[in-house]
Amino acid sequence: MSKITNQLNKQLENNMNQLIIKDEASQRWFNGYEIADDVRALREEFLELHIGYGDVVLVCLPNTAAYPVITQALWEVGAVMHPIAATTPELELQQELNEHDYVASIVGQELVNAVLDDHLAIVTSLHLQTYHLLHIIRDRNLMGHDARIPDEDDLALIMNTSGTTGKPKRVGLTHRLLLNGVEHDIESHQMTTLDTTMVVMPMFHINAQAVSILSTRLSGGKIVITDKFSASKFWNQVRDNNVTWVSVVPTIINILLINQRANASYRDNIKLRFVRCSSFALPLDKLTAFQTRFHTQILEGYGMTETASQCTINPFNAPKVGSAGKAYETEVEIMNDGKLERSANKIGEIVVRGDHVISDYLDPHPDSFKNGWFLTGDIGYLDNDGYLFVKGRKKDIINHGGEKVAPAQVENVLSQLNFVKEVSVIGTPDTLYGEAVTAVVISHGQQSETLERQKIIAHAKATLAKYEQPTRIFFVDDYPRNATGKVIRLKLREQIMSELTRSVG
Numbered sequence: 001m002s003k004i005t006n007q008l009n010k011q012l013e014n015n016m017n018q019l020i021i022k023d024e025a026s027q028r029w030f031n032g033y034e035i036a037d038d039v040r041a042l043r044e045e046f047l048e049l050h051i052g053y054g055d056v057v058l059v060c061l062p063n064t065a066a067y068p069v070i071t072q073a074l075w076e077v078g079a080v081m082h083p084i085a086a087t088t089p090e091l092e093l094q095q096e097l098n099e100h101d102y103v104a105s106i107v108g109q110e111l112v113n114a115v116l117d118d119h120l121a122i123v124t125s126l127h128l129q130t131y132h133l134l135h136i137i138r139d140r141n142l143m144g145h146d147a148r149i150p151d152e153d154d155l156a157l158i159m160n161t162s163g164t165t166g167k168p169k170r171v172g173l174t175h176r177l178l179l180n181g182v183e184h185d186i187e188s189h190q191m192t193t194l195d196t197t198m199v200v201m202p203m204f205h206i207n208a209q210a211v212s213i214l215s216t217r218l219s220g221g222k223i224v225i226t227d228k229f230s231a232s233k234f235w236n237q238v239r240d241n242n243v244t245w246v247s248v249v250p251t252i253i254n255i256l257l258i259n260q261r262a263n264a265s266y267r268d269n270i271k272l273r274f275v276r277c278s279s280f281a282l283p284l285d286k287l288t289a290f291q292t293r294f295h296t297q298i299l300e301g302y303g304m305t306e307t308a309s310q311c312t313i314n315p316f317n318a319p320k321v322g323s324a325g326k327a328y329e330t331e332v333e334i335m336n337d338g339k340l341e342r343s344a345n346k347i348g349e350i351v352v353r354g355d356h357v358i359s360d361y362l363d364p365h366p367d368s369f370k371n372g373w374f375l376t377g378d379i380g381y382l383d384n385d386g387y388l389f390v391k392g393r394k395k396d397i398i399n400h401g402g403e404k405v406a407p408a409q410v411e412n413v414l415s416q417l418n419f420v421k422e423v424s425v426i427g428t429p430d431t432l433y434g435e436a437v438t439a440v441v442i443s444h445g446q447q448s449e450t451l452e453r454q455k456i457i458a459h460a461k462a463t464l465a466k467y468e469q470p471t472r473i474f475f476v477d478d479y480p481r482n483a484t485g486k487v488i489r490l491k492l493r494e495q496i497m498s499e500l501t502r503s504v505g
Contacts, residue, residue: 002150002175004182005075007218012036014220023065023130024198024237025227030065030130038066038128042073045126045136050144053078055103056158059204060093060111062086063227066131067203068213070106075156075175077147079103082158083204085483090114103144105137112137152176158362159206159305170362171305178210181308181356184329185215188313189245189276189299193220198243200229200252205484210309211247211276232261235270244273250282251485253290253298254422258444263293272296278303278310283415284322300324302388306374308356312388323387324380330354332388334381338370344384347406349394350376379406396489398427398435403467405437410470413463419444419452424479424487428472428496439470440496442478449475474499 001009011020015032022029051057057079059070067083074081084096086108094117097105105115112123115137122138138144150156156175160168185191197216201208216223224241226233229252237243253275256262275290278301287298302324303310311332314325334341336348351373360369368375379397380390391406398405407425414423422442427435443452453473460469480491 001076002152002154002156002179004156004175004179004214004218005072005150007179008072008075009036011217011220012039020217020222021065021068021130022222022224022241024224024241025064028065034129035069038069038130039073039076041128042069042126042134043076045124046073046077046079047147049104049122049124049136049138050146051077051079051104051138052145053148053150054154055079055144056082056101056155058097058102058105059083060086060088060105060107061131061203062108063199063203063208063225064131065225066128066134067225068217068223069128069130071157071209071213075150078145078150078154080155080158083209084160085202085204087483101142103139103142105139107135107137109133109135150175152179157209159204159209161305169365171358172362173305173308173358177308177356177358178214180329180354181210181310182214182218184356185211185309186219188310188328189215189274190316191215191219191221191245195219195221195244195273196224196242197221198224198226198237198241198246200226200234200246200248202228202483206303206305206309207247207249207278207484211303215309229255231255231259232265234262235266238272239267239270242271244271245276246272247276247278249485250277250286251481253277253282253286257286257289257293258421266294268295270296274299274316276301276313278324283412285412285416287321302350302390304376306358306361306376307352307354308358311352311354311357314387320383320385320387322389323383324390325388326386327388330357332382333373335370335373335375345381347379347381347391350378350380350388350390352376393489396426398425398437400427400430400435400437400467401433405468410437410439410460410464410468414439414441414456414459414470416463417455417459419446419455422479424489424492425470426489426493426496428493428500430471436472437468437470438472438474438496440474440476440479440492443475472500 012032019029112135120140124136126134153174155172157173159171197212199208199212274297276299299314301310301313311330312325313328331353333351334348335351353373357374377394379394392408410425411423421444424440426438428438430436479487
């Protein structure tokens with residue numbers, strides 16, 4: 001077996017009678033023996049269905065304690081797991097199945113017919129302790145392979161990128177890349193057998209798969225798996241399960257700050273060491289407010305699917321507010337015009353390389369790689385102390401009359417206004433300046449839009465350079481988002497463009 005699979009087995013062997021994984025939805029803890037028993041039953045089913053070395057299996061399930069079982073069982077026969085969102089629409093699911101060769105799919109009852117879709121297939125239903133009725137749909141049009149011990153450089157996991165600006169790319173992560181990334185996570189987060197993490201992020205995301213589940217299993221800790229994030233239940237779940245750390249995104253931080261039931265249920269008697277926050281920039285005022293209100297440290301980091309989790313993290317003893325931290329077992333540089341910047345505080349594209357970073361996508365995208373570096377598409381800079389500051393996506397940078405505006409900078413400033421619940425800044429076409437800086441605001445709704453618009457304009461004038469100040473302001477109830485809460489800026493821009501067209505018309 002691969003090193004990472006061996007370590008997963010050792011974790012179960014060392015904890016046969018210890019409760020190590022909890023399914024919060026069913027309120028049930030599982031010990032190492034029960035998890036190992038489910039892995040064995042599922043592995044035997046894969047062998048029976050002739051699912052083996054190099055075969056790709058699509059997994060479309062809600063968050064469940066069965067996910068670690070499925071992952072380990074597939075790796076033990078040399079197969080590859082490709083998890084996707086449980087909320088994937090049926091037509092999109094069918095399109096995914098038609099575009100790529102999946103030897104089998106693992107889904108809940110509600111998606112069996114959508115997967116079959118007149119395909120010639122064998123449907124197997126399996127009762128597991130971690131999942132009441134698991135459906136394995138074996139495509140009979142595809143030849144399977146014999147089980148085989150995978151090499152370190154064989155694929156273990158296929159994941160889709162977030163896809164906030166276009167069609168998601170398929171990322172292939174090998175056993176080696178995952179193990180390296182997870183080991184770095186364990187060291188940088190100082191994980192031990194005394195830790196308990198709570199998974200609130202969706203299981204098809206690298207955050208849950210690598211940062212939370214694999215790192216905790218390999219460090220010997222415990223895992224509490226929620227079916228989804230619930231603000232009203234969050235602090236009770238943390239307290240009742242003795243959770244010591246959680247990995248989240250800024251959207252969750254914002255919700256916990258404003259949700260009345262979350263605030264009412266918070267008590268000081270928790271064991272939370274830290275909350276890890278990444279994925280996109282957290283406004284400075286929100287970070288400070290959260291740490292003050294909930295008496296716990298936020299550690300901001302920077303990573304992505306392509307790097308099998310993180311590249312940078314703020315050190316526990318020397319965090320720098322507003323930064324994504326310092327590089328950890330990763331080379332992180334800034335590139336402009338194909339050349340690395342040698343001066344601090346110079347904004348450019350963030351590029352990375354390391355023993356946990358992919359060298360290509362499954363579908364070729366050569367423009368994402370240069371001279372051994374992965375070009376992240378993110379804009380930022382490194383300060384004199386080597387801390388990384390992320391300013392936004394390269395594609396999101398607004399060109400206002402030749403001046404480059406980073407949306408994150410404007411968003412951080414406008415979010416300081418107490419009536420602003422969330423704000424996203426995008427560029428919209430402008431005949432005079434090329435692009436107009438456009439603020440799209442979700443308000444708490446406690447005063448008129450006219451008054452709030454006036455306050456936004458006044459605050460921007462007092463705190464932003466003239467070219468950074470929004471010249472268009474829209475109020476919306478919510479943004480188009482992907483499954484991890486990220487704003488899909490392309491769709492948001494289309495939405496605002498429609499409104500602009502209607503107003504002109």
